[in-house]
Amino acid sequence: MSTLTSQSAKESTAPRPRFGWLITDSISVSRRHLLKITRVPESLFFALIQPVMFVLLFAFVFGGAIDVGPGGAQAYREYLIPGILAQTVMFAVAGITVGITEDASKGIMDRFRSLPMRPGAVLTGHTLASLLQNILVIAILSITGLAVGWRIHNGFSDAALAYLMFASFAYAITWVGAWIGLHMPNSEVAGTAGLAWIFPFTFASNIFTPVATMPTWLQPFVLWNPVSCLALAARKLFGNPTPLLGDSFPERYPVQLSFAYCFLLLAIFAPLAVRAFKTRNK
């Protein structure tokens, strides 16, 4: 081995637009995270077990006490599943917060930073891998839903739109988690902080109970809460029960509003996270 350093590095580094490299680099990084999931399959297992437990608990234990209109327990199960899907997408964010904090405090970040890769790819790769994991969880959860009696009543295109909406929201919201993760001193703090802000959004929502059952002063928050919008939009698209409070804007245009939220989250938090990443430890 004689000429390990004699050739210039540049001959293999063909010129390519920055955006092109962002995509290839992101794929490389996300591959790293997917490999990691296969090495620690427990992480995926527990990511699945929690929402499945919620489905079973609410469908069979608490569900009977919650009234979502005619149809009784069966109607509640149909009401429940889109809500659980929205909740799952939210809780997955805590995972990426911890992952990012952990990564950022490790030596490998120095390696990434010293390579001529696009710096943003460290985050886009991570969020993409998290999206793929999310899609898998959503699929398994949907099957669980079908098993307990949830049904899709509207056509294929509405259902596809609903899933596209979940995937978009899942991707957009992970950037919030990434941004938070980049400000956390260590993974213990990231574990608590990453979860803390999620609770009000998931529980002050229409995921488990209709808005009408909430205190009046809280209802505006619940109505505009992106998680409620997402669940309501999905219920509409799937043709599941949608007990409405009135005809406020979020109840009339939940699908449009959900996509708008996706766009807003991405437009605000992706640049913030990339900036935080670039300046962390500088």
Place this chain on the structure above:
Amino acid sequence: MTLAIKASGLAKAYGDVIALNGIDIEVEQGTVLGLLGPNGSGKTTTVRILATLLQADSGTASVGGFDVVTQPDEVRSVIGLTGQYAAVDEYLTGRENLELFGRLFHLSKFDAAKRATELLDRFDLSDAADRGIKGYSGGMRRRLDLAASLIGRPNVLFLDEPTTGLDPRSRQGMWAVIEDLIAEGTTVLLTTQYLEEADQLANRIVVLDHGNVIAKGTSNELKSQVGGDRIEIVVESAGDVAKAADLIQEFGSAPATTEEVVKTVLLPVAGGSTAIVNIVRKLDENKIAIADIALRRPTLDDVFLSLTGHATEVDEVAAPAKGRRGRKARS
């Protein structure tokens, strides 16, 4: 004569702690600079600034002709960095790590795989290539880390304490690898706490203390400032001390000093091991019994003692565990 690394007036503070207090560094293309200093002297900070990981508060630096602040991408495409702590993904295998970094260096899939195999081979990691890093020993991790920093065939290589924490055999192995790289013409900036290591690998040495450059020069220049090698002879009877000192003076590079209480003669010498042979012979001819004889090379402590008047102890209070480890390995 081109400069591969040029830094002037680099300063960096962390709150109240001044990590770097305006230092200048120049490394010629194809040479090796040893950055020597005790814990907390600013070695890592310097490396991180030059490798674009950290922004200096003031001062300028260029690596490979590119400015570290305004042309970070260009700098990154010509450097390799082996940090103080292994920068690899512990969930992946050695091969997966190298392939990942190859891809991120924008090698094609094929080239990245080929390069990974090549480097694993070179660093004796082929057998462990497809095992997770978790099961690697410290030495193996270090080697993988060095391999990772060579992915892009860097012209300039930063090595931050490459052998700290390695056993003597692994250290020798690491030195051999680094020497190969140097022979191939790579410019290297190496930080170390061991004078011996800088001596072995570096053309020039810069000594840092509390963020200041307190000395620079070749290892010989530094050693002559410190006093060079000394031979320490302990004789059997105290009465022989003065006589022994007289007899062996001809082999010394400076006057011998004696300490009768401990029956010891200290003789500064130029050619260490030949001098030992001559001294033993001479004393034997004159029937002076030797209890112990040893060649003492100047240590980092000696350098510090002579340059600053204080030993490295100060910093070991702040970082006791690490300081002790460094000390043991040195003796």
